[in-house]
Amino acid sequence: MKGVEALSLRDVPGGSVLAVKVVPGSARDRIVGVLGNALKVTTAAAPEKGKANAAVAKALAGGLGLRRRDVTLHAHPTSPRKEFFLAGLSAAEVRRRLAAGAT
Numbered sequence: 001m002k003g004v005e006a007l008s009l010r011d012v013p014g015g016s017v018l019a020v021k022v023v024p025g026s027a028r029d030r031i032v033g034v035l036g037n038a039l040k041v042t043t044a045a046a047p048e049k050g051k052a053n054a055a056v057a058k059a060l061a062g063g064l065g066l067r068r069r070d071v072t073l074h075a076h077p078t079s080p081r082k083e084f085f086l087a088g089l090s091a092a093e094v095r096r097r098l099a100a101g102a103t
Contacts, residue, residue, distance in 0.1 A: 001098045003033065015085055015090075017074050017084070018039060018086055019039065020084055024042075024043050024052040029045070030042055038081060064094065064098075065097065066086065071084055
């Protein structure tokens with residue numbers, strides 16, 4: 001995947017935090033690519049009662065080779081621009097996996 005060096009991604013204790021641009025109401029759940037400094041993820045789930053956030057977390061987990069429980073919403077639950085905590089992965093490892101096309 002191109003543009004991973006531009007991602008807003010930082011190391012925190014226990015893992016890393018990734019900026020994500022969520023596009024709900026799409027045809028399917030998938031990691032699309034880099035949009036500005038965020039990872040763009042589309043989801044078929046509606047943006048209500050946390051359904052889209054849960055679907056995005058699942059898509060991130062699958063795309064990065066993590067267990068679903070290792071991906072949690074970190075900030076901005078009602079905004080299209082969110083931050084997700086990725087347990088056990090450094091920022092460098094997230095970039096490596098995305099660049100390698102692990103999505």
